[in-house]
Amino acid sequence: MIDFRSDTVTKPSKAMRDIMYNAPVGDDVYGDDESVNQLEAYACERFEFAEALFCSSGTQANLLALMAHCERGDEYICGQSAHNYKFEGGGAAVLGSIQPQPIENEADGTLCFNKIAAAIKPDDNHFANTRLLSLENTIGGKVLALDYLAATRKFVNQHSLSLHLDGARAFNAAADLNVDITAITQHFDSVSICLSKGLGAPVGSLLLGSKALISKARRWRKVLG
Numbered sequence: 421m422i423d424f425r426s427d428t429v430t431k432p433s434k435a436m437r438d439i440m441y442n443a444p445v446g447d448d449v450y451g452d453d454e455s456v457n458q459l460e461a462y463a464c465e466r467f468e469f470a471e472a473l474f475c476s477s478g479t480q481a482n483l484l485a486l487m488a489h490c491e492r493g494d495e496y497i498c499g500q501s502a503h504n505y506k507f508e509g510g511g512a513a514v515l516g517s518i519q520p521q522p523i524e525n526e527a528d529g530t531l532c533f534n535k536i537a538a539a540i541k542p543d544d545n546h547f548a549n550t551r552l553l554s555l556e557n558t559i560g561g562k563v564l565a566l567d568y569l570a571a572t573r574k575f576v577n578q579h580s581l582s583l584h585l586d587g588a589r590a591f592n593a594a595a596d597l598n599v600d601i602t603a604i605t606q607h608f609d610s611v612s613i614c615l616s617k618g619l620g621a622p623v624g625s626l627l628l629g630s631k632a633l634i635s636k637a638r639r640w641r642k643v644l645g
């Protein structure tokens with residue numbers, strides 16, 4: 421039987437379980453976990469990012485990204501139906517002192533540039549500092565077009581914002597578009613990828629970014645436990 425409730429219910433195959441059983445392990449904070457080191461090195465190559473961080477979940481990877489991009493009193497713009505706004509317990513506000521500024525997703529899952537521009541706060545003590553735009557792909561099962569992603573990169577450059585992708589299901593988008601994953605991820609400053617959705621791993625996510633960004637995220641991961 422195939423369980424279609426969600427791709428979060430995928431289970432590891434026997435070959436995956438055997439590899440896990442035999443995997444070398446160690447203390448990841450000391451950098452001694454050979455399996456994690458190999459995974460992070462592989463992820464850097466595979467996604468063409470300078471640095472990668474193994475995280476326990478997609479929620480953790482998204483929170484670390486928000487906390488690495490934004491300081492206390494900053495703001496991120498995202499979709500009203502974004503997982504990292506609506507379905508992660510308000511973690512950015514609760515644990516990061518970061519204000520979410522959600523805007524309505526369009527029917528195709530995109531965010532309208534005019535609406536984003538209107539939500540960006542002027543540099544004025546009344547307002548939180550708008551630092552980051554966060555997209556999700558796939559979002560609600562919808563795939564964002566590659567030309568929309570390229571246009572979003574241009575938009576954030578014009579407005580001096582950083583750009584994060586909640587790519588929990590980015591491999592589904594790549595499969596649908598019949599492109600390599602890097603065609604999607606190349607537009608972003610940071611990307612979270614779930615290994616536990618559709619890919620069969622029982623747990624785990626990756627956060628990708630620059631060396632400086634991942635170094636901040638690595639510290640916050642320690643702080644979060």
Ligand SMILES: Cc1ncc(COP(=O)(O)O)c(C=O)c1O
Nearest residue numbers: 428477478479480503556586588
């Ligand atoms: C788009 C998206 N982002 C993040 C997450 C969070 O992942 P996790 O359940 O590993 O915390 C999910 C979970 O379903 C998701 O659908």
